[in-house]
Amino acid sequence: MHPLPTPATQPGRDGLAALLAKPSAATVGLDFDGTLAPIVADPEQARAHPEAVPALAALAPKVASVAVITGRPAAVAVRYGGFDGVLGLEHLTVLGHYGAERWDAATGAVTAPAPHPGVAAVRAELPGVLERAGARRGTWIEEKGRAVAVHTRRADDPQAALEALRGPLTDLATRHGLVVEPGRMVLELRPPGMDKGMALARHVRTTGAEAVLYAGDDLGDLPAFAAVEELRSEGVFGLLVCSGSTEVTELAERADMVVDGPAGVVHLLRALAAQLD
Structure with missing residues (x-):
């Protein structure tokens, strides 16, 4: 059994409670590098934490949607994550290049505009x-x-x-x-006009989610944190999770919950899945 961590803030506790109360209206958004995959010296060697895909597969069928939002090309994140063809991840979405590209597990196809x-x-x-x-x-x-x-x-x-x-x-x-x-x-x-906040907000509004959890670790995740804060002002419950590191502290200062890197994120995903059982 994986005990569920408690958010340190009241908005975070409200966000978690809303997710648990109505998971069918909840979206889970996740960064890839540093959140689902440990940071490595060579980015081409990055791979998802070995327990990340099983944890996602256990949680994804219980919520409205799971979206991996990354600066990597969508197809690369899918390959390095090992997301394709996994039972339980049939409705996973990967938003690559900060949302400029989209991969859907249901079709296995990447859609994208022309490059800048x-x-x-x-x-x-x-x-x-x-x-x-x-x-x-x-x-x-x-x-x-x-x-x-x-x-x-x-x-x-x-x-x-x-x-x-x-x-x-x-x-x-x-x-x-x-x-x-x-x-x-x-x-x-x-290119300008591409960030994780825009991608996350668009995804949440498209799915009609009433609660959103977002987990990230780096400066590029700050726009996603800001998007969750903006969504809260619109009545959407939100839980901000920092995949903690000593290299970037800005996210930890704004997060409702700090976990110990990708292993901590995996623990959280498993705990959520277990709680929803």
């Missing part, structure tokens, strides 16, 4: 920008299709490398109509 032309231009110039900034050593470029990211986790001084690149990458992004999204030892260059 600025991404290709940035991709071509990025190696030269890193070279001129003296930041080629230890940095790594992640190709994300509709965005591109520069990781500094493997640099000698990851934080110093991140700060040294912030200005040059912001200039590069601005010239091509993109924005820079900072994260845990990463700077992502992507």
Whole structure:
């Protein structure tokens, strides 16, 4: 039996109570990296926590919807998560590229608009920008299709490398109509008007959910936290969960509940499923 953690705030306790009272009208939204999957030095090696998919499969049939909202391409998140073809996840939705892409387990298809032309231009110039900034050593470029990211986790001084690149990458992004999204030892260059808050709010309103739980770990999850707070003002109950880390503290300060990384998220999902039994 998995004991259910208690939210530290009254709005969080109200959100959890609403989810438990009427799960058929509840949406569960989850970030991927750092929330369902442990953070690793090489993003291509990231995989969902080994108990994440069974926990999701136990919970998903009991609620209105489960959506994984990630900056990764939807198909990559599906592959790294191991979500495709899993019994119990037939109605899972993956919103990739901050909602610009959508994968539905029911069809196995990805739908998406045409890519922003600025991404290709940035991709071509990025190696030269890193070279001129003296930041080629230890940095790594992640190709994300509709965005591109520069990781500094493997640099000698990851934080110093991140700060040294912030200005040059912001200039590069601005010239091509993109924005820079900072994260845990990463700077992502992507089109504007894409964030997890917009994706989550649109999904909640589309499903008509009366309660929403959202769990995340990084700065890119702050818009989703803000969306839940806005939804609360509209009468939707909300529970904000932080997949805790020592690298990012902003989410923990705004969360109703802090759990111990992906293992803690898995524990929470299992506890919710058990409680709804």
